[in-house]
Amino acid sequence: MNSFLLSAILAITSLSLTEGATAQKKLFYTKASELGRVGQILPTANLFHRIDTATYPNLPAVVKTLLTQSAGKAFVFTTNSNTIGAKWCVSPRKQSDNLTAINQKGLDLYIKRQGEWVWAGVGRPKANCTEQTIVGDMDNSDKECLLYLPLYDETISLEIGVETGSTIAASASPFKKRVLIYGSSIAQGASASRPGLAYPAMLSRRTGLNFLNLGLSGNAKMHREVADMIVDIPADAYILDCVPNSSPDEIKERTAYLVNSIRKKYPKAPIIMIQSLVREQGNWNNATRERVAAQNQSFQREFDALISKGVKDLYFIKESNFLGTDHEGTVDGTHPNDIGFERFVNVIEPQIEKILKE
Amino acid sequence: MNSFLLSAILAITSLSLTEGATAQKKLFYTKASELGRVGQILPTANLFHRIDTATYPNLPAVVKTLLTQSAGKAFVFTTNSNTIGAKWCVSPRKQSDNLTAINQKGLDLYIKRQGEWVWAGVGRPKANCTEQTIVGDMDNSDKECLLYLPLYDETISLEIGVETGSTIAASASPFKKRVLIYGSSIAQGASASRPGLAYPAMLSRRTGLNFLNLGLSGNAKMHREVADMIVDIPADAYILDCVPNSSPDEIKERTAYLVNSIRKKYPKAPIIMIQSLVREQGNWNNATRERVAAQNQSFQREFDALISKGVKDLYFIKESNFLGTDHEGTVDGTHPNDIGFERFVNVIEPQIEKILKE
Numbered sequence: 001m002n003s004f005l006l007s008a009i010l011a012i013t014s015l016s017l018t019e020g021a022t023a024q025k026k027l028f029y030t031k032a033s034e035l036g037r038v039g040q041i042l043p044t045a046n047l048f049h050r051i052d053t054a055t056y057p058n059l060p061a062v063v064k065t066l067l068t069q070s071a072g073k074a075f076v077f078t079t080n081s082n083t084i085g086a087k088w089c090v091s092p093r094k095q096s097d098n099l100t101a102i103n104q105k106g107l108d109l110y111i112k113r114q115g116e117w118v119w120a121g122v123g124r125p126k127a128n129c130t131e132q133t134i135v136g137d138m139d140n141s142d143k144e145c146l147l148y149l150p151l152y153d154e155t156i157s158l159e160i161g162v163e164t165g166s167t168i169a170a171s172a173s174p175f176k177k178r179v180l181i182y183g184s185s186i187a188q189g190a191s192a193s194r195p196g197l198a199y200p201a202m203l204s205r206r207t208g209l210n211f212l213n214l215g216l217s218g219n220a221k222m223h224r225e226v227a228d229m230i231v232d233i234p235a236d237a238y239i240l241d242c243v244p245n246s247s248p249d250e251i252k253e254r255t256a257y258l259v260n261s262i263r264k265k266y267p268k269a270p271i272i273m274i275q276s277l278v279r280e281q282g283n284w285n286n287a288t289r290e291r292v293a294a295q296n297q298s299f300q301r302e303f304d305a306l307i308s309k310g311v312k313d314l315y316f317i318k319e320s321n322f323l324g325t326d327h328e329g330t331v332d333g334t335h336p337n338d339i340g341f342e343r344f345v346n347v348i349e350p351q352i353e354k355i356l357k358e
Numbered sequence: 359m360n361s362f363l364l365s366a367i368l369a370i371t372s373l374s375l376t377e378g379a380t381a382q383k384k385l386f387y388t389k390a391s392e393l394g395r396v397g398q399i400l401p402t403a404n405l406f407h408r409i410d411t412a413t414y415p416n417l418p419a420v421v422k423t424l425l426t427q428s429a430g431k432a433f434v435f436t437t438n439s440n441t442i443g444a445k446w447c448v449s450p451r452k453q454s455d456n457l458t459a460i461n462q463k464g465l466d467l468y469i470k471r472q473g474e475w476v477w478a479g480v481g482r483p484k485a486n487c488t489e490q491t492i493v494g495d496m497d498n499s500d501k502e503c504l505l506y507l508p509l510y511d512e513t514i515s516l517e518i519g520v521e522t523g524s525t526i527a528a529s530a531s532p533f534k535k536r537v538l539i540y541g542s543s544i545a546q547g548a549s550a551s552r553p554g555l556a557y558p559a560m561l562s563r564r565t566g567l568n569f570l571n572l573g574l575s576g577n578a579k580m581h582r583e584v585a586d587m588i589v590d591i592p593a594d595a596y597i598l599d600c601v602p603n604s605s606p607d608e609i610k611e612r613t614a615y616l617v618n619s620i621r622k623k624y625p626k627a628p629i630i631m632i633q634s635l636v637r638e639q640g641n642w643n644n645a646t647r648e649r650v651a652a653q654n655q656s657f658q659r660e661f662d663a664l665i666s667k668g669v670k671d672l673y674f675i676k677e678s679n680f681l682g683t684d685h686e687g688t689v690d691g692t693h694p695n696d697i698g699f700e701r702f703v704n705v706i707e708p709q710i711e712k713i714l715k716e
Contacts, residue, residue, distance in 0.1 A: 285495040
């Protein structure tokens with residue numbers, strides 16, 4: 001566990017006391033480094049990166065960049081403050097047309113109530129650096145908080161603000177075990193409206209398991225260098241949701257190496273191959289429809305071949321109306337919107353839970 | 359009807375032939391003014407405005423600005439082209455943090471299949487002016503198309519591109535009657551992921567009725583000047599979804615004037631008052647929760663008073679888990695995301711249809 005407990009007194013002695021232009025109350029701020037951590041794929045020199053890319057010099061450059069984005073990372077803490085704010089900075093990366101700024105550069109806070117994570121507030125980015133109240137006017141009871149980081153940008157710094165005189169303490173990760181999701185932009189979180197609605201985050205809150213976001217937007221192509229990195233990531237199960245970014249030929253050439261590498265290093269960990277959701281662009285675009293069908297067929301063939309070669313604990317989740325049947329589940333024909341993600345999780349969650357229980 | 363039929367030959371003689379930097383095919387372009395119109399609240403001098411504000415000089419300035427935004431407007435046409443593109447320009451208005459650029463400045467295309475509107479593609483804004491293929495690689499059958507305009511920006515110009523040699527013709531509005539929705543940012547479409555998922559647009563596609571978007575972000579405050587404008591808008595029914603922007607006192611002071619004005623001018627048209635959806639900010643923020651409850655109570659009291667004074671054909675839709683019960687239905691605690699809108703429409707659609715059938 002990377003998280004640790006801070007005494008309540010730390011709150012009073014801690015760090016910067018800031019009168020922010022946008023914060024509505026005088027808060028005192030605690031650095032994220034002092035709080036509990038969620039979503040750590042591997043230990044990193046930079047608190048907000050997913051992988052320390054200096055360790056993997058041969059990765060494709062674009063993959064290295066994506067690994068600096070904070071998708072799936074979150075901090076956990078308890079506080080009795082009636083107001084929670086944040087100061088955070090992100091890179092000046094341009095806003096994507098299919099994402100809200102809250103998804104790409106914002107924060108998303110949940111607080112636990114009777115065992116359930118109940119949404120509490122977002123940090124709405126106003127510039128590269130923002131200081132803001134996320135939620136106020138609460139009571140002063142102890143609250144267990146889970147704050148998600150931006151999905152599609154590099155987080156540069158983060159401090160959590162609570163009211164002067166209140167307590168704040170790191171808490172332990174609330175999620176058990178480790179399930180790595182290696183996937184595309186869809187796994188990274190495009191196009192959830194906010195960070196907590198990325199599907200790995202939804203799966204964690206629903207199941208209590210620690211789903212780790214290794215979504216690599218546009219670049220989950222099963223590169224050999226990425227496969228060699230993945231085997232360095234210890235996990236209790238591995239989900240491969242990388243079909244959307246891989247051509248049928250890439251799937252044919254690369255799937256066996258990735259699966260066999262994981263199987264060799266982790267002989268018993270379930271490996272779950274997921275077909276691509278249907279691209280709604282293919283409602284009318286025949287070429288798109290045929291391409292996705294060919295990708296999914298290629299992945300199925302690779303699965304069948306691996307099974308016939310005796311690979312154990314290998315599972316397959318077949319595309320089955322992942323996005324429903326009304327064609328409304330995407331923002332742009334490729335990336336699920338929140339309807340799409342909800343439907344996708346409703347289909348895959350029971351299948352994943354069943355596999356993990358076996 | 360403002361729409362009219364163009365002969366197929368128009369396509370061949372029409373307008374500009376452009377080799378676009380971003381368009382993938384050589385398309386020829388037809389101005390939006392030559393196509394069928396959907397969502398016209400009143401005739402306007404500017405094709406893309408919702409109301410001609412020059413007619414209403416006393417409106418609050420911010421309301422005038424909002425009426426220039428193209429929320430709810432759409433164009434309808436038929437084409438046998440296998441590619442459909444667009445060239446469009448919007449204002450340089452800053453991107454909102456809780457909207458995608460596709461919602462705010464983009465286009466959203468549906469094509470009819472066996473009586474159902476099936477999503478086809480979006481126009482993804484790349485700058486103030488964009489030229490882009492929306493969908494390609496289709497077959498050459500005749501297609502009935504419905505193209506929604508940006509929800510949160512002023513549309514400056516729009517041309518539709520189809521393949522050289524193919525046909526394009528205006529079609530008549532596919533939606534019957536007129537149901538005016540006077541509402542807040544939520545009615546205007548925040549925060550649907552794309553224009554076709556604003557709730558008035560969803561209601562139209564689901565019911566076949568012509569729901570007109572008079573959503574005025576942040577400013578549906580039942581101003582007297584706005585009420586006086588609304589009575590100039592002929593409709594078969596009036597939906598008042600303006601609670602989110604009005605304080606309890608404003609609701610008390612202004613509701614009767616608005617309802618009575620409509621009733622006087624349109625003695626038989628149903629008037630449907632809808633309570634505000636719960637703000638998910640109020641999950642933890644006690645002040646927000648209490649404020650929304652007070653707004654809704656105030657609206658209920660006004661309804662009861664109007665009924666007791668004998669106002670006929672007045673209906674009330676009570677908040678009843680409009681956004682579901684898992685607290686995940688908003689982007690920011692106020693504005694529904696696509697999950698929220700789907701749940702909201704699932705609750706209100708049958709109630710509205712029942713009222714309109716009476």
